[in-house]
Amino acid sequence: xxxxxxxxxxEDISHFFISQDQNKEDTAALxxxxxxxxxxxxxxxxxxxxxxxxxxxxxSLKFCKSGSRTLVVDTDTRxxxxxxxxxxxxxxxxxxxxxQDKYQPEDILCPAPxxxxxxxxxxxxxxxxEMDKQAMGLLIELLASIEKDTDIIVLRHYKKEILPxxxxxxxxxxxxxxxxxxAYREIKTFISAGDNKRVGLIITDNENEDIGRRAxxxxxxxxxxxxxxxxxxxxxxPDISGHSISAVLDGIEQSNYIHANENKDKEIDEDTFFGRLxxxxxxxNITQGEISRLLRKP
Numbered sequence: 001x002x003x004x005x006x007x008x009x010x011e012d013i014s015h016f017f018i019s020q021d022q023n024k025e026d027t028a029a030l031x032x033x034x035x036x037x038x039x040x041x042x043x044x045x046x047x048x049x050x051x052x053x054x055x056x057x058x059x060s061l062k063f064c065k066s067g068s069r070t071l072v073v074d075t076d077t078r079x080x081x082x083x084x085x086x087x088x089x090x091x092x093x094x095x096x097x098x099x100q101d102k103y104q105p106e107d108i109l110c111p112a113p114x115x116x117x118x119x120x121x122x123x124x125x126x127x128x129x130e131m132d133k134q135a136m137g138l139l140i141e142l143l144a145s146i147e148k149d150t151d152i153i154v155l156r157h158y159k160k161e162i163l164p165x166x167x168x169x170x171x172x173x174x175x176x177x178x179x180x181x182x183a184y185r186e187i188k189t190f191i192s193a194g195d196n197k198r199v200g201l202i203i204t205d206n207e208n209e210d211i212g213r214r215a216x217x218x219x220x221x222x223x224x225x226x227x228x229x230x231x232x233x234x235x236x237x238p239d240i241s242g243h244s245i246s247a248v249l250d251g252i253e254q255s256n257y258i259h260a261n262e263n264k265d266k267e268i269d270e271d272t273f274f275g276r277l278x279x280x281x282x283x284x285n286i287t288q289g290e291i292s293r294l295l296r297k298p
Contacts, residue, residue, distance in 0.1 A: 038150050040165070040273045044157040045172040046186060047179055047204075051240050052172065053081035055202075055248075056156040061086075062249050064114040068151040072112070075159045077122045082156050086112045095121045099135055105142055117150075123159070123277075136278070143274035153273060163193040165276045168257070170200040170234065175215040179205075184219055191227045199223070199231040200257055202248055205238065212236040232257050 043059065045052030053074070060072040074082040074090075083090035088110050098108055098121055110118040147153065155162075157169065169190055173183040191197045201219070206212035216233055223229050232255060235248040 038147050038153060040153045042155040042157040042166045042169045044169055046182060047174055053156055054085050054240060055245060056082050056154060057085040058245055059249060060116055060154045061114055063152050064116045070152045071117045071150045072154045073119045073123055074156045075123050076156060083118060088112050088118055091120060093121050095139060140274055140278045144272040147272045147274050163190055165273055167196055168198045170202060172202050172204050173219060174205045175211055180215060180219060184222060188227060191229060199229060200234050201231045202234050203236045206236050209236055
């Protein structure tokens with residue numbers, strides 16, 4: 001039986017990940033100690049996909065312009081519109097596609113303006129029959145190595161199964177009652193998916209700031225009473241004009257949301273985001289509830 005080869009690029013770098021000479025425990029400890037802190041931030045807009053993609057792109061570019069090494073990931077496999085808003089041609093292949101011999105490790109990233117990087121393949125956690133366990137393991141290691149050279153990962157949220165892996169999320173909350181309830185339900189689901197969750201809010205579709213403030217007060221009151229968490233307010237977005245978006249982006253940059261509790265996070269996060277992603281891969285993948293319990297600190 002012919003043994004399936006790994007893609008050429010992954011074969012060439014596999015010795016970085018599978019060492020026969022070094023002690024595994026020492027290597028892991030050194031990697032954790034030397035790895036720069038990488039924040040994972042998700043943007044969730046349930047109501048306007050174009051607005052969510054546009055905001056994700058502009059937020060990622062702002063981080064880059066501020067000197068942060070930024071990777072943007074669009075988890076919407078139906079229409080990865082972040083690439084469209086960035087003016088980048090994204091192939092849209094699956095993870096397993098990049099195990100072909102013609103690809104190199106750097107092909108997994110798409111260059112974008114101002115040094116921003118975009119993950120090229122679909123971030124799909126479903127098991128791929130074309131990939132064996134060793135191949136998937138090497139690919140996860142490759143993604144984790146990319147994360148080590150990244151300061152911020154910004155995800156355009158779509159896949160609920162990755163909720164347990166994320167601690168910081170920015171939610172778009174419309175002022176209308178039905179949409180606000182839908183957003184609140186999604187926020188509550190996110191908070192219940194694990195410990196140490198942080199929520200930022202952008203109030204949308206408000207005719208004036210007073211209407212937006214009342215909407216924020218309502219949803220904040222519910223989150224404090226029933227979830228025990230007080231969300232950050234990043235501003236109001238009555239429309240998607242450049243001025244409105246810039247004002248909200250400035251609010252995020254001026255806040256300490258990204259860097260708050262950094263020392264606490266270092267004690268909690270002993271693994272990379274992409275390293276944790278492997279918990280969701282495979283035919284018999286672990287459920288959200290199981291991951292939350294397994295990753296929870298005593």
